[in-house]
Amino acid sequence: MSRYVEPSSVTGRVRVRDVTVVDPLDGTRTPGQDVVVEGNRIVSVTATGAPVPEPHVVEGRGRFVVPGFMDMHMHALNTPEDVDGTYALMLANGVVGFRQMSGSRALLKSRREGTLPRPAGAPALRATAGDLLTPLNAGTADGAVRAVREQHRDGADFVKAGLTTRETFLAALREANRLGIRLGGHLPADLDPREAARGGVWSIEHLGPGVTVFAAASSREGEVRARNATRKLPPIPRVRMPGADKLVLKLVRRMAVNPATLTSEPEAHAYELADGSYDQQKAEELAALFVEHTTWQCPTLIRVHTQQFGDSAEHTEDPRRRYMAPGELRAWDRSAKKFARLPGVTRNALQGHWAAQLRMTKAFADAGVPMVAGTDACGAAGIIPGFSLHDEFDHLAEAGIDPLTILRMTTTEPARFLGQEGASGRVVPGMPADLVLLDEDPLEDHVALRRIAGVMRDGSWWSRAELDAVLERVAARPGAH
Template identity: 40%
Template structure:
């Protein structure tokens, strides 16, 4: 029984860290947006606004935007705009309009209280999101239009089915069955995590046959170049772990073999029957919930040593060559720097006073603090490696941007821990050296390019969905201005600054943080 318990823990760890991958854009199926319960909006007119071209950063001042049936109908001078009955007019003098923000790495729909998190996402300008963990049930709810999505929440852009992990995929045959089944249920992509190299490549092969993307973590022992060439299209969290660093190391072959033979999360040594998987899944999920809050807090010393060895043998030109290969193959990156920061710097005092704390569920924040205490008790040598890891993560993000690797903005947050807001992610991307315009593109234009939805989103243009953010300052001149939100339009519904603040206050009151 003790042996089985260890197997369950290992499988649970794989579940906890499974974070998806994606196949080359050509494998992405024709977009078919999920059903969402959005009430029709009355015609809306936004006057005297400056339109930001997210491709070039050019500004067009004194524009009027007419929105009808949730779409942008006209963009012109104020005296040329069509007059319609029941027209609501917003004077946006001095404001700038950009496409709605997209959080391309979120787990909000599987949070304990998704409604609160969805409201907070909209209040920070997010009008679209990619859900990064799913299930048969989530896909069924989406098919039936029963997800909690409406004009007061962001739009769901894509979601997977069950996570791919050793716990539920033990053979090549299983890989093919899982991919086929998830596509049939309506999954937009396959999400792969802490699995073995042979099973990863089996999933990629099956996904190519089924023309469905694969996205997420690079499992330990995987060569990033080979994964990219095989169709691994969207790498989350810069790897995570040591995979990308081993790819940049002069000791690449040695460290890669070591990582494959000694993974942080081992696969079960035998196949677990389907009925047992279903019985054990809730238990595994509960057992691993604590570890999920910060895998670094529970990293074995051997894993930390390997990460440090990769840092110590870092070859700048080899890393640039790796980035160039990713760009050549169209492999995307979603850095989620705020997630890496809370992992590697979890003992930072700022997380005890973070401004987002009033909006966090008290029980979730309490659990996070307990794990922070575990992290703080790690050997100083381990925490020193992790501190170096975050600085290197910023530098790697800059290399990826310099070499034109396509990137998108995401936080990995469901408002269950401090420091995971879009505004903070913008600031960390700027610390990595990215320009305000580049960050704006990663948040608006590029999430439209990723799934091939540029016809409906990603720019402020006639015919596009009316998902917009109004800003009080020029977003191309200072990254801080991306967070100075004056209003949000979601599918033609206008939410003023006061409306958004009221949303935040309601969440805080629901959590007992405000009287």
């Protein structure tokens, strides 16, 4: 049961009548269509004819139907015992699936046994990693290899590199390739992203993070890398002992609220040097390499914005904070105060880096680098689950990404990214009954993706009025994480 989402009364066989079907794959709009779902699948998409007696009909005239949205970088299951509020906000914003970026043996075991929470309207867990690679489990090359083997054995869909060095990252990557499990995540400060791409890394998150990717597009790359080399891994235990796993998890989650608060002045100078020496030709060469090796990018622009503008009113006074659990807000507010105490040179470098991140995102998009939309919601300061995916769309548009590409980044591209091309991401027979009904044309303006008239998740339908009621219930008992 869900504390916030009432079970749908519109389920079973449902006809969405006289709607314009938008296909993200080819960018076409087909008006006057009836989309019929039965159970959890689309069974037909046909031209609208005379009304047909059906148990459930959703009127779609003048509206547009698109596949449900995917958030490809989340931590919703960091709190599996209390995920209800997060899932409710995701449903209300059309988010029907996600990639869990921080897993564990316990999480993988729960998935195998079918005991993960699944309240009404819950999104689909599309992929999850095991334990984050850190100095505790991957402090040496041999340790990194063992960690990858353990995750492969436990059924992880991919391995996430978090706090590694060039040596341990590449050792983990080689073993992952040998075993046939994907590896992605954070690039270490001492690793050239071109080496990671040639080595077969699956995905790069947050455009790096840090200055690592931007150094490769700098005319003064050697100097940038030399300054960035001062970046140190946090003081995480390297020796396993009773309770070490829990300690590391606590430290990582505390840092994850806003890693930018740990930025040193040498790192800040590295940002300034990289941004001031941007070389368009080198950026294009890097993008071409990512295309050649199918090195996916998940920019999470909303995440980097909340980090680099950590004490701005835009985030600290966001009215949507009313949905968040009180403990989350206390952690966010402590982080904002810490960010405000950073030296002026550091704050200026972080905030000045925003323009470079938008520029790099656009360069990658123009070159055809494969990209998916993600937010880093759940544990990150200022990021409201569900809503944050639409914030991500806004920032992608700010970077100059067109509406169709944005729609693809949250529908068809996630399916391709996960190796499930042809199994989701379109409104065609056989696809999952995960749909979003929009009041406006999403190919004209990405803002239309916010204009949600209703959401179908796994064959069950919630109208706009019902989704608004969900939001009111979350606001009355704030419980999102």
